[in-house]
Amino acid sequence: MLRSLSEVAALFALPFLIYFLIVFIRGRPIDALRPNHVQHMPKLILAGIVCAAIGILLIGYFEDRTLGTYVPAQYRDGKLIPGRLQ
DSSP states (O other), X not given: OHHHHHHHHHHHHHHHHHHHHHHHHTTOOOOTTXXXXXXXXXXXXXXXXXXXXXXXXXXHHHSOOOSOOEXXXXXXXXXXXXXXXX
């Protein structure tokens, strides 16, 4: 679950990282309070949402689903049998 959340968070952050990398390469100061950066935030947020949504769809479509069925842990004859994929 944590891997899935971190993948979506990374996809959302990708447009912000690209934008600030371009600003840094051009030699301009990175200051979040400057008006010229604030005007780009709605576009970056929308681009992040689109990237995350496309990523969720692609991950869901291409993910390997051949792992099998999970059988939960059970007690049999006083012994604990751990959960497993069957």
